[in-house]
Amino acid sequence: MLGGSCTYIALSASYFTPTSIVGIVGEDFDAEDRRFLTSKNVDLDGLEQVPGKTFFWSGVYSADMNDRTTLRTDLNVFADFQPKLPRAYRSFPYLFLGNIQPALQRGVQGQMNGVRFVGGDTMNFWISHTRDELIQTIRNWDFLLINDSEARMLAGEQNLRRAAQKILDLGPNTLIIKRGEHGAMLFRRDTLFMVPGYLLEDVFDPTGAGDCFAGGFVGYLAERGFDLRNGSFDVRELHRAVIYGSVMGSFCCEQFGVDRFRTLTRQEIDSRFEEFRRFTEF
């Protein structure tokens, strides 16, 4: 079925801003999925389609949905992916770099001109196997968005507060740590923001929730025209972006795969945003 972090990030961000993706698929990529993404205002000019099969992943979740075991990962056409940005993409102001080799992330950033807010994701594999390359890459990011165990691993420090300080020393001025059902945190030198996880009645499928968080976070900032680099900005916009990230992650879990995005409306999103306000205000 349709999946992949690029898909989730773009679908989630598309509720806030037109979104363009760069990725690669094989000949088996479904025309229906292409229509679905296009119908959501996702620009596919940067989606390469080449001979071979599309990346494939399958896994099994534990009963409490907090752990998963990979059953199969087939890189397929993804193995030799060299992202190339269409000319029109190069002047876009917001860039989110999905989880891939840090060198490729750096390569994409190098193709951009005058980007206003750039950051991305990574994972344990790159932290342990390509550490120097990763550190060189995130040095030029405005934000890094990872989960708590990745933050601990990257910093070499168990305590999250101290780990966050160490990561901010590596370059990004903003660090967002996702904690799954336990919410998320945003760290900067001048601010700390925390949000509890949204309490779902049923967690149907958490696949993609972290990516939907990323899409909501960057999508909201793009919608607001947030500009970190013009000197004066409202840090509370970053806090609200974390809430929208949490909102999008929570919706993602409600149905299988990307299915929730087939019916989800902006009105539902905004009303869950207000729900977050109600249940955290005192």
Next chain:
Amino acid sequence: MLGGSCTYIALSASYFTPTSIVGIVGEDFDAEDRRFLTSKNVDLDGLEQVPGKTFFWSGVYSADMNDRTTLRTDLNVFADFQPKLPRAYRSFPYLFLGNIQPALQRGVQGQMNGVRFVGGDTMNFWISHTRDELIQTIRNWDFLLINDSEARMLAGEQNLRRAAQKILDLGPNTLIIKRGEHGAMLFRRDTLFMVPGYLLEDVFDPTGAGDCFAGGFVGYLAERGFDLRNGSFDVRELHRAVIYGSVMGSFCCEQFGVDRFRTLTRQEIDSRFEEFRRFTEF
């Protein structure tokens, strides 16, 4: 050293309201500890001292402080404890029943006249071994304060939101679920409130943190003269009480045993309360 849930609850509550305890100790109870509690405005008229040794517990925490292994539990004089309330205590408006056999908790509540807000704690042992007795006991409580695994066990339901609804059906109109470093949640039919955990730079000793939460929660409501039973009350006072509970739990972890309470001031408490506001507002 000085410990026990009654001690932690009373010390924590004492920052908000005069507190009176009912408990039992042996001949070995240190006069210095008695002086310390009295200096904190904790009334010890209900503290029985009898021949024998005081209850003793020791344990070891995991590296991340989220798990602990009991090394030794000696009930000693606690084994035959039959709580008796001094006459002056019987008309107090706020009652917190610490973790003990549900039948004894019920016995204490039965000795009270006109209590305005009553609730308490329990643990996995009573949930599995004296389930009927426990359910009969909490039926008459205004609030139940337990941790997430106990809530799941009591409700027989893995999903916390559904578990909470089942527990509210058992009698208490307010359920507070503690989640350790991940914060706390308050459930009522008319409201849901969530707070993330305070992010400590160092967790020195989490022993007693849950009890300090309880003391801060009830202590703050007592200070405010909160009255659930007069028909109209501000539910946001309950939310603030959850914050004060979290504040007290976080301070407890900063030093060994009860040591943090030797120097802690109300000003530090209120300033951490404001910190919670700053880092959750958006």
